[in-house]
Every structure is written in C-alpha cells, then in structure tokens.
Amino acid sequence: xxxxxxxxxxxxxxxxxxxxxxxxxxxxxxxxxxxxxxxxxxxxxxxxxxxxxxxxxxxxxxxxxxxxxxxxxxxxxxxxxxxxxxxxxxxxxxxxxxxxxxxxxxxxxxxxxxxxxxxxxxxxxxxxxxxxxxxxxxxxxxxxxxxxxxxxxxxxxxxxxx
Amino acid sequence: xxxxxxxxxxxxxxxxxxxxxxxxxxxxxxxxxxxxxxxxxxxxxxxxxxxxxxxxxxxxxxxxxxxxxxxxxxxxxxxxxxxxxxxxxxxxxxxxxxxxxxxxxxxxxxxxxxxxxxxxxxxxxxxxxxxxxxxxxxxxxxxxxxxxxxxxxxxxxxxxxxxxxxxxxxxxxxxxxxxxxxxxxxxxxxxxxxxxxxxxxxxxxxx
Numbered sequence: 001x002x003x004x005x006x007x008x009x010x011x012x013x014x015x016x017x018x019x020x021x022x023x024x025x026x027x028x029x030x031x032x033x034x035x036x037x038x039x040x041x042x043x044x045x046x047x048x049x050x051x052x053x054x055x056x057x058x059x060x061x062x063x064x065x066x067x068x069x070x071x072x073x074x075x076x077x078x079x080x081x082x083x084x085x086x087x088x089x090x091x092x093x094x095x096x097x098x099x100x101x102x103x104x105x106x107x108x109x110x111x112x113x114x115x116x117x118x119x120x121x122x123x124x125x126x127x128x129x130x131x132x133x134x135x136x137x138x139x140x141x142x143x144x145x146x147x148x149x150x151x152x153x154x155x156x157x158x159x160x161x162x
Numbered sequence: 163x164x165x166x167x168x169x170x171x172x173x174x175x176x177x178x179x180x181x182x183x184x185x186x187x188x189x190x191x192x193x194x195x196x197x198x199x200x201x202x203x204x205x206x207x208x209x210x211x212x213x214x215x216x217x218x219x220x221x222x223x224x225x226x227x228x229x230x231x232x233x234x235x236x237x238x239x240x241x242x243x244x245x246x247x248x249x250x251x252x253x254x255x256x257x258x259x260x261x262x263x264x265x266x267x268x269x270x271x272x273x274x275x276x277x278x279x280x281x282x283x284x285x286x287x288x289x290x291x292x293x294x295x296x297x298x299x300x301x302x303x304x305x306x307x308x309x310x311x312x313x314x315x316x317x318x319x320x321x322x323x324x325x326x327x328x329x330x331x332x333x334x335x336x337x338x339x340x341x342x343x344x345x346x347x348x349x350x351x352x353x354x355x356x357x358x359x360x361x362x363x364x365x366x367x368x369x
Binding site for chain 2: 009010024025026027028029048049055057063094096097098109136137138139140155156
C-alpha cells in the first residue's frame with residue numbers, strides 16, 4: 001500500500017521513491033506537480049494566489065505561485081533531484097462561478113493563477129509537460145512518486161491521467 | 163487599527179457572533195415564510211481556522227455541495243457564500259417546488275431547481291445582510307446570486323482566496339436550520355473586505 005500524503009490549501013510537500021501526494025478539491029487554486037524521473041522525487045504545491053510580491057502578508061510560501069515553486073525546488077534538490085531533470089504538470093485554475101458583467105477582476109483569479117504559474121516555471125526553465133486547467137469545475141489531483149503520473153479526478157467531468 | 167482576522171479579540175468575536183445569530187434568525191424567519199412551515203435555528207458557531215484545516219471543518223474537500231455566491235456593496239463591501247450539503251439542498255428544492263424527493267443524492271440540478279436554490283440564496287443572504295444593516299445603520303446592497311454544485315474544496319477556494327490576500331485564516335459561520343426533525347445544514351461564509359470590518363465595528367461603537 002502506497003504512502004499517501006495530503007497537501008492542503010496553501011500547503012506543499014515532497015516525497016521520493018514511492019508514495020502519492022494528494023490535494024483535494026482544487027478550484028481556482030492551482031496544483032503544481034514537479035517530478036524528477038531519475039531520482040523519483042515528487043513535489044506538489046497547492047497555491048492560492050499568483051504572486052507574493054503584491055501582498056504584505058506573504059510569510060506562507062506555499063500560498064503563492066512564485067514562492068511555492070522556489071520552495072519545492074529547494075526541497076527536491078535537497079533530496080538529490082536535479083533541476084535540469086525536473087518537469088512540471090499543472091492542474092486547476094477553474095472559474096467556479098460564472099459571473100456576468102460587472103464582477104470584479106478578482107473573479108478571474110483562476111486564470112491569473114495559471115498564467116503566473118506558467119511564467120514562474122518558465123523563469124526557472126522547468127518545462128510543462130502536461131496541463132489540465134480552466135473550466136468551471138473542481139479537481140482532485142494525485143501525484144505518484146513511482147512514475148510521475150498525475151491523476152486528475154472531477155465530479156461529472158471524468159478522470160484524466162496526465 | 164486596521165482589522166485582521168488574525169488578531170480578533172474576544173469582544174470582536176462576540177460582536178460577529180451576535181450579528182451571525184441575528185442574521186441567521188432573520189434568514190430562518192424568511193425561509194419559514196417562503197416554505198410555509200416552521201423553521202428553527204441552532205445558535206450559530208463562529209469559527210476561525212487555518213486554511214489547510216478549513217475543508218475538514220466543513221466536511222471534507224471532495225464532498226459535493228451547493229454553493230450560492232453573492233457580492234455586496236454600499237457602505238461596506240465584500241462577498242458572501244452560502245454552502246448547503248446536497249441532501250439539504252435537495253430537501254429545500256423539494257419543499258419549495260413540491261417535488262417528490264426522488265434523486266436525493268444526485269448532484270445534477272435542473273434549471274428550475276437551480277433557480278429555486280439561487281432564490282433561497284438571495285433570501286437568506288438578504289436576510290443576513292439586512293441584519294448587519296439594521297444593526298449598524300449601514301447601507302448594504304447584494305448582487306444577483308451565482309450557483310455552483312461541485313467539490314466543497316473547489317467552491318470554498320473562491321472566498322478563501324479573498325481571505326488569502328490578507329490572512330492565513332478564515333472565518334466561518336455555521337448554522338443548522340431545523341425543519342421538524344430534520345436538519346438543513348448551512349454554512350455562511352461572510353467575507354467583508356478588511357476596511358469594512360473596521361466600518362462595521364466602528365458603527366457598533368466597538369474599538
């Protein structure tokens with residue numbers, strides 16, 4: 001039986017060898033899954049906001065796309081992962097409520113989270129090998145350390161294997 | 163002092179709880195009238211929790227729930243989210259539309275059921291905001307309601323992200339509406355923006 005580690009909202013974790021990192025019910029948040037195939041090192045973050053730079057209360061590194069990716073890379077490299085080998089899969093960034101007209105820009109937060117994540121990964125030179133983002137539904141994702149597979153489960157929108 | 167959920171005093175909590183109680187009381191009265199039956203209400207619980215624990219507090223991140231979301235503006239602004247478990251939402255639509263409760267666990271709501279639930283969201287949140295308004299003398303206007311039925315975690319992410327800009331913790335008001343022997347569990351997640359918190363507390367004469 002594989003070890004299962006839960007990653008909460010604004011949380012991150014890493015494992016190596018075997019085991020599964022799980023984050024439940026991603027909505028507008030984005031799940032960032034990083035993987036080094038050679039050392040079987042897996043890292044998963046559940047970010048809520050695009051950038052730590054615009055916000056005063058930014059101590060929680062797992063909450064923002066920029067600081068979460070940095071933290072994941074640091075932790076994975078401590079576990080012998082090599083940055084050049086690390087690839088990314090991302091999921092989430094939905095718009096849960098369909099707003100018409102006057103709604104504030106906040107409501108595009110899912111889309112902004114996805115854009116910020118893509119940009120941060122590009123800056124670190126980490127390729128995105130799979131992506132399941134957008135839409136108007138929630139996702140639960142599991143990252144398997146043994147093979148780097150990312151399973152995306154939904155209610156009423158099927159299961160995807162990335 | 164700029165208000166923050168991270169430094170709530172016991173007095174602040176009492177004030178919020180009191181507003182919560184009156185708001186939920188108003189909501190129960192409105193719902194009673196609409197459904198034409200007596201709806202009682204449990205004294206609401208106001209909870210402050212860390213983000214990563216909130217989903218478990220409300221009942222599991224993957225649990226399918228109905229969320230009705232509104233924004234409000236006026237002297238204070240912010241958002242309000244009403245969360246109902248699917249069974250409670252089904253019960254309410256059945257009572258309201260006079261349907262047989264055939265698909266008690268299905269999360270596929272018809273157009274008319276969605277409208278009914280949006281209307282319930284409208285009435286409950288209007289009653290709720292009305293309580294704040296009559297309590298404080300502040301003018302508060304809600305937007306139209308928006309419906310979603312999906313995983314709890316995904317729906318909660320919407321107000322949580324708003325909290326997330328200023329805090330690592332969130333505030334929840336949980337109320338059970340009681341219809342005879344059955345409980346309709348509802349959670350109000352009220353997110354005034356932080357300046358509005360100060361406006362509310364000032365209007366009430368709380369330092």
